[in-house]
Amino acid sequence: MAQKLQSDAYREELINKIKENYLSVALGFLVFLVAVTLIYRSTSARQKAQMEQDQAQEQMEQKTNVHVVKAGESVSSIARDVLGSTEYADEIIAANSLKNPEVIEVGQELILPEVSGMQTTPAVTQPAATAAPTAAPAVKMEDKGGxxxxxxxxxxxxxxxxxxxxxxxxxxxxxxxxxxxxxxxxxxxxxxxxxxxxxxxxxxxxxx
CATH class of the missing domain: 3.10.350.10 (LysM domain)
Structure with a gap:
């Protein structure tokens, strides 16, 4: 009888230890899960902030390469005068998804591609001459070859x-x-x- 009671007590003690170990493991797993969740949220927030910063930077860079169309300008003349060659006309057309490159309006903003040697320095306004002569109107002229x-x-x-x-x-x-x-x-x-x-x-x- 005494041996049976001793055996039951040992079994109960063993069960209690198993329960304690189980609770420790469960608590450790819960702490690990919370830590992983916090790290994931922190990483996602940093990635989102970096993405927004990159988008803002890209928009700013694009804005610095915008040309406002002036009277008498065409895609070819803009490519020639601003980018240095009419060869860049196709890139301007592609960058702005122009269906008809001949139809651009005064005041329209065109995104220009990045080109080395691009004219980005604003023109300096010259003081008006006090007595500038009136320019003669353009005259149509033909040589002997017509x-x-x-x-x-x-x-x-x-x-x-x-x-x-x-x-x-x-x-x-x-x-x-x-x-x-x-x-x-x-x-x-x-x-x-x-x-x-x-x-x-x-x-x-x-x-x-």
């Missing part, structure tokens, strides 16, 4: 034309044929593949 050379307005009647600043194939076609959609005829006659890549001083054939 080439229009010095105006960007008015009808073109010659068979060739020298490209002036601000010209586009569509404006030249409208002045030469009365229909700007006929710029494709000029492209074909001059072997031009990209309508935005014409240079000032280039002589274009105007088939009649």
């Amino acid at each position: 080439t229009t050379t010095s105006t960007t307005t008015g009808k073109i009647t010659a068979n060739t034309y020298v490209v002036q600043k601000g010209d586009t194939l569509m404006t030249i076609a409208e002045r030469a044929y009365g229909n700007k959609s006929m710029y494709t005829r000029i492209m074909s006659a001059n072997g031009i593949r990209n309508m935005n890549r014409i240079e000032v001083g280039m002589t274009l054939k105007l088939p009649r």
Whole structure:
């Protein structure tokens, strides 16, 4: 009888130790779970803050490369005057998802691609002259070969034309044929593949 009681007491003591160990393990696991949760939340918050900072930085960088369209400008002239070459016209078109590069409005903001040598220094305003002479209006002139050379307005009647600043194939076609959609005829006659890549001083054939 005494041996049985001793055995029961030992069993009960063993069960109590197992319970204590189980509670210790459960408590340790709970502490571990809470620690992991806190670390995850802290990491997520830092990642979110970093992402927002990166987005703000990207928007700021893009904003510094924005060009506001002025009167008489085209995608080609902006690429030439601001980025240094009309070869960047395609990149401007792609960066702004322009469906019709010939249709840009005064005051429109265009995102410009990053280019080494890009003109970012603002122009210095010169003091107005006290007695500046009035500039003479542009005069349409033709040489002996029938080439229009010095105006960007008015009808073109010659068979060739020298490209002036601000010209586009569509404006030249409208002045030469009365229909700007006929710029494709000029492209074909001059072997031009990209309508935005014409240079000032280039002589274009105007088939009649």
